Amino acid sequence: MSEPLVVVTQSGDVQTLALNRPGALNSFTGPLHAELLAALEAAAANPAVRCVVLTGTGRAFCAGQDLADPAVAPDLTPGAAPKDLGTVIDTLYGPLCQRIRSMPVPVVAAVNGVAAGAGANLALGCDLVLAARSASFIQAFTKIGLVPDTGGTWLLPRLVGRAQALGLALLGDKLPAPEAERLGLIWRCVEDDALQDEVQALAQRLAGMPTKALVATRQALDAAALMDYGQALAHEAAVQRTLGAAADYREGVEAFTAKRAPRFTDR
Numbered sequence: 001m002s003e004p005l006v007v008v009t010q011s012g013d014v015q016t017l018a019l020n021r022p023g024a025l026n027s028f029t030g031p032l033h034a035e036l037l038a039a040l041e042a043a044a045a046n047p048a049v050r051c052v053v054l055t056g057t058g059r060a061f062c063a064g065q066d067l068a069d070p071a072v073a074p075d076l077t078p079g080a081a082p083k084d085l086g087t088v089i090d091t092l093y094g095p096l097c098q099r100i101r102s103m104p105v106p107v108v109a110a111v112n113g114v115a116a117g118a119g120a121n122l123a124l125g126c127d128l129v130l131a132a133r134s135a136s137f138i139q140a141f142t143k144i145g146l147v148p149d150t151g152g153t154w155l156l157p158r159l160v161g162r163a164q165a166l167g168l169a170l171l172g173d174k175l176p177a178p179e180a181e182r183l184g185l186i187w188r189c190v191e192d193d194a195l196q197d198e199v200q201a202l203a204q205r206l207a208g209m210p211t212k213a214l215v216a217t218r219q220a221l222d223a224a225a226l227m228d229y230g231q232a233l234a235h236e237a238a239v240q241r242t243l244g245a246a247a248d249y250r251e252g253v254e255a256f257t258a259k260r261a262p263r264f265t266d267r
Contacts, residue, residue, distance in 0.1 A: 005020050025113075027062065028092075044104055060115075060119075062119025106203075108129075116140045120137045152169070220235060247265060
C-alpha cells in the first residue's frame with residue numbers, strides 16, 4: 001500500500017495536514033492536489049476540528065509545482081501544442097486557494113523548510129505563518145517565464161507593499177525566514193527545534209478561542225481591502241450584529257464578568 005500524499009493527525013481540537021512527498025520536496029502533482037483538497041474539505045466538515053495546521057514532511061514545506069508532472073511539463077516535440085497552464089490554475093490551484101481562504105476554522109502554516117513558488121504562496125494564504133529559522137521563501141516564477149500564482153499577485157503587495165512585492169516577484173531571490181518576518185511577510189520566525197512546539201501552542205490557543213469570530217475577522221480584513229472607510233464601518237456593523245447574537249458572545253461577556261476562563265463552543 002502506498003504512503004498517503006497528505007498525512008493527517010489530530011491532537012485535541014487541532015488537525016495537522018502534512019504534505020508527504022519528501023523525496024520531491026513536497027512539490028505538487030495532480031494526486032497531491034486531490035488529497036490535500038479532500039483533507040481540507042473533511043476538516044471543514046468535522047466539528048471536532050477547531051484549527052488546522054498545514055506543514056510538510058522532510059526538509060521542505062513545499063517546493064511548488066512538480067515540473068515533471070505531465071499536466072505542466074512542456075511537450076518538446078516540434079510542433080506540439082503548448083500545455084494550458086491556465087486550466088491547471090483554474091482546476092487545481094484556484095479551488096485549493098479558495099478552500100483555504102474559506103475554511104470555517106483558523107489555518108496555520110508551519111513552514112519547516114523551503115517554500116518556493118506555489119508552495120510559498122500556499123503558506124502565505126493561510127491565516128498565520130510560523131517558519132523555522134532555516135526556512136526560506138522563494139517567488140521562483142520568473143525563473144521559468146511565469147508570474148506568481150496561487151494567489152501571489154494578490155497576497156504579496158498586501159503583505160509587504162508594492163515595492164517589496166515587485167522585488168520578490170521579479171528577482172525570485174531566496175528570502176530567509178528571519179527577513180520574511182522583518183518585512184511582515186510572515187507572522188513569526190522561530191528556532192528550528194522550537195517550531196513544532198510553537199505551532200502546537202499557537203494552534204491550541206486558536207482552537208480555544210471563538211472560532212466564528214476568528215473566521216469573521218479574516219473575512220472582514222479581506223473584505224475591507226476592497227472597501228472605502230464608510231463601507232468598512234457598515235460591514236463591521238453587519239458582522240457585529242451576527243456575532244452579537246451568537247452563544248460565544250454571551251459566554252465571553254459572562255466569563256469576563258465572572259473573571260473565569262471562557263468556554264467557547266460556536267464553530
